[in-house]
Amino acid sequence: MEQTTTDLSSANPPVAFGTRLARYLARFWPAPLPVDGRERLRACMGVFVGIAMTGLLSRWWAGVNHVGPWLVAPLGASAVLVFAVPASPLAQPWSVFGGNTLSALVGATVAMFVPDPAWAGAIAVGAAIGVMFAMRCLHPPGGASALLVALSAQSFSFAVFPILVNSILLIVAGLVYNTLTGRAYPHSPSMPASREKGAVTRFSAADLDAALAHYNQVLDVSRDDLEALLHHAEANAYQRNFGQLRCRDVMTPDPVSVQFGTSLADAWALMREHKIKALPITDRERRLVGIVTMADFMRNADLRSHEGIGRRLMNLVRKKGGTHSNMPEVVGQIMTREVRVASEDRHVAELVPLFSHGGHHHIPVIDKENRLRGIITQTDLVRSLHQAI
Structure with missing residues (x-):
């Protein structure tokens, strides 16, 4: 048996070192921030207002008799969170207050027992993170507060002033400024619109919790906000994939029809041949005048008794030989005249209530002159929904 081999080196040529290096370095380039210039200006002005207010009031509070700093550097990082990302769990009031203050207390405690600044700083920051995790106040500037206090061997009073006082003043500034500029602070997660309306979504809260547990990392976004974001993205994708579909995109074109x-007998034979349950009825110009369905045949076969239903149905569709008959002979005599139709340009999403609650199974599609162009069945609708999700 002859075997063939494939030259993998020619199928996948080696990538030049310069290209590999460029791809590696590109990973360090940050993605653009999805905020406009107005939001950036709002954040910059907020940091300016917050630091200015905190600094001026802290200096006034300290007075001339206070020896030592009255404004600490970690507060600058706290201000970035409070004013630039006020929705972040790391920027909430308890995170700012507890993160900075508790970390400062940890730093002062470590400095008392570890004289070497290098070891004291490392132990203080690590322990401060542990405390912040335990107290649910994880705040990145808290690590800086712990390091500052440990390196300078400050006492516990330093955690009260300036750190605690600075933090409280910054929180107050954040409450006022964010509220005035349209940003909720403290941030309250919003409920996704799709969930409020009771719409069925592709994932549940339990699915999200399982995904977060698998990810097992701290995210700079609350769980509820993440869920809301995913639901909004899902709704937008649904609107893009399904909401813009029109009847002409999903209909069965040029359906089988009769006059x-x-x-x-001929209509019944067509329905059985093409395995369909409805036949649009048109005039010679192919304008829609009605529709005949399987239900119309059954109704005229007298369904008051189930006995002999097959025989009665055959009697109905059998061609009559005489010139006069009390039984209907053509589809025009049993058709449904009031037909729910849809135009070619109509959005498919508008037809969902007709199929789900209106009891419709077939909706003819017409053009501007009422000519039959196609038909949409439940199968067509389900297929388009499946493609959208």
């Missing part, structure tokens, strides 16, 4: 005078 008013088509015999019941």
Whole structure:
């Protein structure tokens, strides 16, 4: 048996070192921030207002008799969180207050027992993170507060002033400024619109919790905000994939149809041949005048008794030989005249209530002159929904 081999080196040529290096370095380039210039200006002005207010009031509070700093550097990092990302769990009031203050207390405690600044700083920051995790106040500037206090061997009073006082003043500034500029602070997660309306979504809260547990990392976004974001993205994708579909995109074009005078026998044979349950009825110009369905045949076969239903149905569709008959003979005599139709340009999403609650199974599609162009069935609708999700 002859074997063939493939030259993998020619199928996948080696990538030049310069290209590999460029791709590696590109990973360090940050992605653009999805905020406009107005939001950036709002954040910059907020940091300016917050630091200025905190600094001026802290200096006034300290007075001339206070020896030592009255404004600490970690507060600059706290201000970035409070004013630039006020929705972040790391920027909430308890995170700012507890993160900075508790970390400062940890730093002062470590400095008392570890004289070497290098070891004291490392132990203080690590322990401060542990405390912040335990107290649910994880705040990145808290690590800087712990390091500052440990390196300078400050006492516990330093955690009260300036750190605690600075933090409280910054929080107050954040409450006022963010509220005035349209940003909720403290941030309250919003409920996704799709969930408020009771719409079925592709994932549940339990699915999200399982995904977060698998990810097992701290995210700079609350769980509820993440869920809301995913639901909004899902709704936008649904709107893009399904909401913009029109009837012409999903209909069955040029459906099998009959005219008013088509015999019941011929119409029944067409329905069985093409395995369909409805036949649009048109005039000679192909304008829609009605529709005949399986239900119309059954109704005229007298369904008051189940006995002999097959025989009665055959009697209905059998061609009559006489010139006069009390039984209907053509589809025009049993058709439904009031037909729910849809135009070619109509959005498919608008037809969902007709199929789900209106009891419709077939909706003819017409053009501007009422000519039959196609038909949409439940199968067509389900297929388009499946493609959208």
